[in-house]
Amino acid sequence: MSRLAYACLAAAEPRGFAALRARLVDRVKRNALRRLHANPRGERLVLRMYLAAEDATERALQEELLPQSPAWLMRQLNQHLADERRHVALFVDALQAAGDDADNRLAPDWLSRRKIAQWDGLARRYASRFAQGVLVPVYATGLCAEQMATRVLTRHCDVIGSGHALHSLFASVLADERRHVRLCETTLRRMVAPGEAATLAALMREIRAIEARFALTGAVALYLASWAIRPPRPLTRASTRTRPDARRNRHSHGTP
Numbered sequence: 001m002s003r004l005a006y007a008c009l010a011a012a013e014p015r016g017f018a019a020l021r022a023r024l025v026d027r028v029k030r031n032a033l034r035r036l037h038a039n040p041r042g043e044r045l046v047l048r049m050y051l052a053a054e055d056a057t058e059r060a061l062q063e064e065l066l067p068q069s070p071a072w073l074m075r076q077l078n079q080h081l082a083d084e085r086r087h088v089a090l091f092v093d094a095l096q097a098a099g100d101d102a103d104n105r106l107a108p109d110w111l112s113r114r115k116i117a118q119w120d121g122l123a124r125r126y127a128s129r130f131a132q133g134v135l136v137p138v139y140a141t142g143l144c145a146e147q148m149a150t151r152v153l154t155r156h157c158d159v160i161g162s163g164h165a166l167h168s169l170f171a172s173v174l175a176d177e178r179r180h181v182r183l184c185e186t187t188l189r190r191m192v193a194p195g196e197a198a199t200l201a202a203l204m205r206e207i208r209a210i211e212a213r214f215a216l217t218g219a220v221a222l223y224l225a226s227w228a229i230r231p232p233r234p235l236t237r238a239s240t241r242t243r244p245d246a247r248r249n250r251h252s253h254g255t256p
Contacts, residue, residue, distance in 0.1 A: 008201040009185045011147045012208060021216055026155065028219040033159045033256060035226035042229040043166075044100050046256055050173075051091040052106040053149075058084040065138065076183055083176045094169055111221060115214045122206055129199045132191045137203055139191065143184035144207045149177040156256060222256055 014022045036042035061081045069077055095102035108116070123137035130136040153174035160167055192200050 008204040025215045025219045028223050032223040032226040044098050047095050048106045054087040118210045126203050146180045
């Protein structure tokens with residue numbers, strides 16, 4: 001397939017109403033993150049939300065993708081699984097350093113469960129349209145999720161600034177998520193036959209439409225959570241907080 005046929009894999013630049021909604025979501029989430037990072041309880045909630053997302057990704061890889069993937073994908077999937085397990089360990093370490101035992105894990109919230117259920121329905125509907133079956137819609141959904149994770153983490157790193165004690169954790173996970181985006185794109189190029197390009201483009205549009213429908217609601221929910229914690233203290237980009245011990249904080253994916 002030509003490069004043009006793969007254009008649907010790139011994250012679409014929002015236009016019109018979609019661009020306005022994206023700016024609003026970004027503004028609301030930035031304000032929510034500043035409030036959450038302004039006190040220890042809010043910061044622990046942020047870490048718990050990321051931990052829940054990484055837990056869910058690890059389970060999906062182990063229980064859904066690995067059992068039905070061809071041999072040529074196994075090495076890539078095992079590396080991806082190792083990355084997610086490392087992320088889980090990093091967020092557990094960060095929670096423990098913040099005084100939280102991290103034993104009581106958050107379950108995916110209602111909005112996330114609804115979005116995943118709609119993506120699952122889409123995967124079943126499109127599975128018969130590809131020679132590689134359900135793997136194509138599953139990887140297409142995974143690509144969109146990884147692209148969303150890169151946006152979330154990029155925003156988060158920008159909000160807290162490089163001087164924050166948790167910046168290296170988020171930056172490390174962000175680097176992995178960017179690599180996962182490239183791997184998903186490469187895998188889809190290999191799996192999708194030339195005659196299936198138009199179907200892939202239609203699938204990507206539907207996946208992203210589902211994501212967009214939940215974006216603003218998710219941003220408002222995060223903002224309400226930030227107010228439920230307590231009034232904030234100002235967050236400066238060059239935080240003077242003492243960094244965790246480097247031996248415990250091995251910080252070098254989601255959902256805030």
